[in-house]
Amino acid sequence: MSKLKPxxxxxxxxxxxxxxxxxxxxxxxxxxEFELGVTGLMQEFILLINPIAxxxxxxxxxxxxxxxxxxxxxxxxxxxLTSVLLYANVLYxxxxxxxxxxxxxxxxxxxxxxxxxxxxxLLRPQDLLYWADFLGLLYLAFSKKNGIxxxxxxxxxxxxxxxxxxxxxxxxxxxALAESDRPQLLLRTFDRNYIVKYLGINFFTAFxxxxxxxxxxxxxxxxxxxxxxVLNYVNEHYGExxxxxxGIAEDRNVIYIHLESFQQFLIDYxxxxxxxxxxxxxxxxxxxxxxxxxxxxxxxxxxVGQGKTADSEMILENSLYGSxxxxxxxxxxxxxxxxxxxxxxxxxxxxxxxxxxxNVGSFWNRDDTYKSMGIDYFFDDEYYTFTEENRLEYGMKxxxxxxxxxxxxxxxxxxxxxxxxxxxxxxxxxxxxxxxxFPAATTGDNTIDNYFVTAHYLDEAVEEFFNxxxxxxxxxxxxxxxxxxxxxxxxxxxxxLAPLLGENPEEWTGxxxxxxQRVPAIYHIPGTGKGQISETYSAQxxxxxxxxxxxxxxTKDYVLMGTDxxxxxxxxxxxxxxxxxxxxxxxxDGSVIYDTKTGEEILExxxxxxxxxxxxxxxxxMQLSTSDSILQSDLLRFYTPEGLxxxxxxxxxxxxxxxxxxxLNEQLGEDSTSLYHLNGNESTVPLYKxxxxxxxxxxxxxxxxxxxDTPDTEETTAE
Numbered sequence: 226m227s228k229l230k231p232x233x234x235x236x237x238x239x240x241x242x243x244x245x246x247x248x249x250x251x252x253x254x255x256x257x258e259f260e261l262g263v264t265g266l267m268q269e270f271i272l273l274i275n276p277i278a279x280x281x282x283x284x285x286x287x288x289x290x291x292x293x294x295x296x297x298x299x300x301x302x303x304x305x306l307t308s309v310l311l312y313a314n315v316l317y318x319x320x321x322x323x324x325x326x327x328x329x330x331x332x333x334x335x336x337x338x339x340x341x342x343x344x345x346x347l348l349r350p351q352d353l354l355y356w357a358d359f360l361g362l363l364y365l366a367f368s369k370k371n372g373i374x375x376x377x378x379x380x381x382x383x384x385x386x387x388x389x390x391x392x393x394x395x396x397x398x399x400x401a402l403a404e405s406d407r408p409q410l411l412l413r414t415f416d417r418n419y420i421v422k423y424l425g426i427n428f429f430t431a432f433x434x435x436x437x438x439x440x441x442x443x444x445x446x447x448x449x450x451x452x453x454x455v456l457n458y459v460n461e462h463y464g465e466x467x468x469x470x471x472g473i474a475e476d477r478n479v480i481y482i483h484l485e486s487f488q489q490f491l492i493d494y495x496x497x498x499x500x501x502x503x504x505x506x507x508x509x510x511x512x513x514x515x516x517x518x519x520x521x522x523x524x525x526x527x528x529v530g531q532g533k534t535a536d537s538e539m540i541l542e543n544s545l546y547g548s549x550x551x552x553x554x555x556x557x558x559x560x561x562x563x564x565x566x567x568x569x570x571x572x573x574x575x576x577x578x579x580x581x582x583x584n585v586g587s588f589w590n591r592d593d594t595y596k597s598m599g600i601d602y603f604f605d606d607e608y609y610t611f612t613e614e615n616r617l618e619y620g621m622k623x624x625x626x627x628x629x630x631x632x633x634x635x636x637x638x639x640x641x642x643x644x645x646x647x648x649x650x651x652x653x654x655x656x657x658x659x660x661x662x663f664p665a666a667t668t669g670d671n672t673i674d675n676y677f678v679t680a681h682y683l684d685e686a687v688e689e690f691f692n693x694x695x696x697x698x699x700x701x702x703x704x705x706x707x708x709x710x711x712x713x714x715x716x717x718x719x720x721x722l723a724p725l726l727g728e729n730p731e732e733w734t735g736x737x738x739x740x741x742q743r744v745p746a747i748y749h750i751p752g753t754g755k756g757q758i759s760e761t762y763s764a765q766x767x768x769x770x771x772x773x774x775x776x777x778x779x780t781k782d783y784v785l786m787g788t789d790x791x792x793x794x795x796x797x798x799x800x801x802x803x804x805x806x807x808x809x810x811x812x813x814d815g816s817v818i819y820d821t822k823t824g825e826e827i828l829e830x831x832x833x834x835x836x837x838x839x840x841x842x843x844x845x846x847m848q849l850s851t852s853d854s855i856l857q858s859d860l861l862r863f864y865t866p867e868g869l870x871x872x873x874x875x876x877x878x879x880x881x882x883x884x885x886x887x888x889l890n891e892q893l894g895e896d897s898t899s900l901y902h903l904n905g906n907e908s909t910v911p912l913y914k915x916x917x918x919x920x921x922x923x924x925x926x927x928x929x930x931x932x933x934d935t936p937d938t939e940e941t942t943a944e
Contacts, residue, residue, distance in 0.1 A: 233365060236296065236376040237384065240288060243304055244280050246358040251276035251311060251426065257351060258315045261422040262585075264618075267406050271399070271423055278399050279427035282392030283307060288385035293377045297366060304359060307427060312355050314426055319347045323587045324417045324429060326559065327437045399424060412531055412551055417587055436556065440857075447858035455860060458851045459784050464770070464792035470520075472777030474750050476574065478703040479772065480694070481541070481644035482687060484510075485534070485651050486713030487680065489523065489743035490726060496677050498664040506663070506677050509688035513707065513747055519756040522790060524809075525746040526764040529711045530802035534646070535589035537710035537765060541644075542566050542598055544769040544785035546802060546852040553856055558594025562862040564783055564869060565598035566769055570642050572870045573778045577601050577638045581630045582646040583609050583621030586879065596877040602886070603879045604633050615919040617655060620648040623686035624660075624917035628910075631693065635909050636886035639702070639898040645690070647683055650713065654679040659918040670721045676713055689915050696912040699900060701751050704775065708768065709744025716741070735814030736824045739807055746790075748775065762797040762809050763790040766848075782866040786852050800845035806838075813838055 232238035255261065255272055263272050287300035310325075317325045365373050403410050403423035410423055411432070420429040492514050495503040505511065514521045529536035529547060535554040536547030542565045547553045570576035579602035586592035586605035595603045606620065608629075615625040630645065637643070649656065654675035663681035665674040687707070694700040714722050716738045720730040728737065746768070750756075766787035770780045774789045788795045799807040806813040810821055811834075818827045818838055827834060855861060865871065890897040900909060 230373050233373045234376060236288070236293075236378075236380055239297075239366070239376070240284060240300065240388075243300060243362060244277070244284055246362065247280050247284075247304065247307065248276045250308075250355060250358050251280070254311060254315060254355065255421075259318055259418075259421065260585075261418050263422060267402070268422065271402050271406065274395075275399055275403075275423060275425040276427075278392055278396035279425050279431075280307075280392075281388060281395060283427065285385055285388035285392055288380055288388055289382065291379045291382075293375055296380060297375055301363070301366075304362065308356070308359050310430060311426060312352070315352075315355065316347045319349075323592065324421060324426070326417075327430070327434045396424075396428075409531065417555075417590070418585065440556065440560070443857050444859045447860060447863075449863040451854065451858060452860050452863045455784060455851055455855060456864070458847065459786075462786075462788065462796065462848075463781055464788035464794035464796065466774040466779070466789055467791040467793065470791040471774050473753060474704040474775040475777035476640055477750075477776070478640050478699060479570070479576075479642045479776070480699075480703050480705045482690070482705065482707045483534075483537075483644060483646040484683065484687075484707055484709045484745065485647045485649070486676075486711065487650060487683070487709040487744060488713050488741065489525070489709070489745055490741070491680055492523075492745060496664065496666060496725070499667060504664060506681050507684035509684050509691070510707065510745070510747075513691075513749055514745065515758065516749065517754050517756045518749055518751050520748040520750070520791075521756070521758045522746040522761060522763055523743070523758055524760055524762045525708075525744060526742050526762075526799045526801075526807060527709060527711045527744045528765050528800065528802055532589070534710050535591075536802070537708075538589075538644075540765040541708070541768050544766055544787045545855060546766065546786065546800075546849060548856065549802070549849075549853065552589055554594045555590045557856050557859070558590045558597055561597060561856060561859045563598045564861055564866070565600070566772070567601070567642055568599040568869060568872060569773065569778065569783060570776070571599065571601075572868055574640065574776065576640050576642045578642040579604065579633070579637055580644050580646070581626075581633070582606075582648075583626040583629075584619055584646075584648060588619075592879060595879075596874045597872075599872045599877075601877070602633070602637070602882050604630065604882065605879070608633065608882070612919065614657070615917075617648060617651070619651045622660070622917070622919065623647045623649040623683055624689060624915050625919050627686055627690040627693075628913050628915050628917065628920060631910050631913050632908065633883060633886070634699075635697070635900040635904070636883065636890060637899060638889070638893075639900070647686065649686070650676075650679040650683040652713070654713075656682055666725060668721050668725065670718060673714060673718055673722050673725075680713075685916070689913070693909075693913045696914075697900060697909045698903070703751070704772075705749040705751075706768075706772065707745060707747040707749070708765070709746075711744070712742060714741070734819070734824070734826065735817055736812050736819040736821075736826070739801075739805065739812050739814055739819075740824075742801070742807075748772075750775070759790070761790055761795065762799055762807065763795065764799045766800075767795070783869075784855065784861060784864065786848055798841060798844060800848055802849075804842070804845065804849070806841050806845055808841060811838055811841065813841065 233242055252273060261272065263269055283303055284300060286303055287296050290296040290299050314325050317323065366375065407419060407423060410419065417429060420432065491507050493511050494506050496506055497503055513519055527537060528540060531550060532539065532547040532552035532554065535552045539545060539547050539553045543563055548556055567578035571578065578600045580595055580600055581604045582591065584606055586603060586607065592603065592605070609621050609626065610629065611621065615622050626647065627645065634643065653672055656679050660682055661678055663678050665678050668674055694703065719738060719741055720733050723730040723733050767790045768787070770785050770787050771790045773780050774791065797809055805815065808821065812819040812821045818830050818834065819825065820827055890899050890902055
């Protein structure tokens with residue numbers, strides 16, 4: 226201490242000591258309070274250093290005051306405010322497993338409802354540590370017994386500038402390391418956890434404030450008249466429903482199965498192994514695609530941008546595109562007004578809605594966005610039992626996920642609208658040996674080679690879920706929609722994939738890249754018997770109007786960018802988020818025009834062709850810009866269709882959902898429509914059969930055994 230006293234008696238020394246204390250405190254909070262999903266030495270190192278840059282930058286503010294009292298006073302004010310921010314996030318995270326946003330801070334009512342009433346219950350003994358540093362600094366500065374005196378010499382401003390410059394330089398280095406480990410971190414901003422993990426809690430707050438201010442400025446300049454352009458477009462673009470298809474699934478439960486990274490080329494694809502033997506990759510999904518009760522689309526395209534999976538959800542739930550940059554869920558999900566599938570179905574036909582996803586609720590800001598979309602229940606990772614064996618980077622393995630979801634699904638009042646988001650077939654397509662029962666490809670690119678293995682696993686998981694639906698009785702009274710959310714193999718790898726598809730890599734073109742954006746869309750309606758495979762060109766933007774018309778709900782008054790895929794007036798122009806186009810006649814990739822039927826480039830397009838393509842570009846530009854204006858200006862707050870029930874986000878909570886559902890069904894008594902009640906108040910979980918090794922009982926020697934009620938793998942896939 227005797228050596229430390231002279232250093233602390235100098236202003237730069239005291240400043241440096243304060244920086245070190247706050248840095249260590251922040252890192253301690255990271256380790257004790259937050260679950261940031263840190264993996265690997267690089268991420269551990271980034272987590273360790275990320276508090277330093279913003280701490281130096283913020284604390285350097287105090288050095289710009291030349292007078293001692295003001296300088297030390299400014300340092301303590303900054304130290305106190307940053308400590309308050311850090312501790313507020315600790316309390317908020319304990320309650321909601323998420324970080325405070327500027328919107329949440331400004332919404333005093335929401336904060337008090339969510340955390341103020343239970344603040345005392347959130348306190349922990351270790352909280353004393355989070356304030357001991359501040360109290361210790363006060364003691365060092367103002368106690369006359371410690372032998373430390375405040376530096377009364379005026380501070381040269383060049384020292385302050387030097388410290389600010391150091392903070393900026395350190396942050397630039399931090400950002401470079403973060404970008405090397407997680408590219409496009411700030412452009413995509415798909416999870417608040419990632420921003421905190423890589424760049425720190427202070428930066429997250431500032432960045433969130435910047436995004437909020439930008440969004441608020443755009444919204445503030447909008448008024449009701451801006452909806453006129455939107456409504457004119459919607460009215461002109463509306464497609465009358467097909468009379469033969471309208472209402473054929475009326476009053477049925479809706480079960481969406483989100484096929485992660487699943488591309489159309491997998492349908493009916495057979496992979497040749499090293500011995501020349503052919504293996505059908507997805508036999509069960511293939512059988513659904515060509516089933517007499519399935520209405521399938523072979524020219525159906527994803528339309529996601531940087532938001533990837535979340536973009537597909539934005540499109541699916543609202544018939545609105547994702548953002549040109551970043552993720553719409555993170556940019557607009559917490560504050561915007563929506564006319565989502567859940568809200569429409571509840572208003573029109575008294576549906577209950579539920580989303581199932583074995584990953585953290587804050588990923589892509591789902592926990593907030595789902596509330597804004599009026600989704601009644603959201604079962605995230607808090608509702609699933611994770612082990613080292615059943616966990617992947619992006620959540621729970623699919624077979625275990627489906628099986629563990631049943632306990633919640635059976636409690637939902639019917640009819641319900643639900644979605645199951647799978648993750649096992651997600652880049653980089655990892656799967657442990659006990660779950661591998663399919664050969665990998667042999668291109669030498671691990672991403673491509675393993676893609677077929679995880680796709681096969683997903684296929685088995687979907688089949689197990691279908692078997693349960695049939696056994697439980699839900700199958701016959703449901704419409705089950707399977708869709709691919711986005712590509713699994715990126716354009717950069719398509720040439721390596723080409724030989725497996727029978728194509729020459731040297732002749733691969735932009736047309737081929739465009740066709741690789743096809744993903745499956747299957748509307749499976751048990752009992753109809755009139756299924757077909759359609760060649761109609763369509764895309765994710767068309768899914769919501771299609772579903773609503775199948776359920777017998779007219780969409781004329783709703784703001785939807787897509788058109789019913791069964792409608793004779795369906796618009797077959799497919800717009801990609803980057804402005805590229807696919808139609809039955811032309812495929813436009815940048816400035817290059819292809820003949821869609823032949824795949825050949827039109828080398829010298831006539832004036833007629835150029836004119837047609839220019840018209841197409843104007844059409845998709847109008848569609849994209851109209852959708853963007855709705856989100857960016859929050860225009861739906863100015864327009865409520867007759868009969869659409871209005872929502873209050875504060876009414877939604879995703880805590881204790883199973884208990885709430887059980888209590889609801891008890892109150893309804895004989896009027897309950899849940900599967901659990903209809904099954905004589907007995908759980909249907911035992912009906913679920915799976916060959917997941919993670920769920921197999923252990924033998925006496927500690928090794929897993931196949932459950933007696935689990936179907937044989939070969940029989941399951943051959944069905």
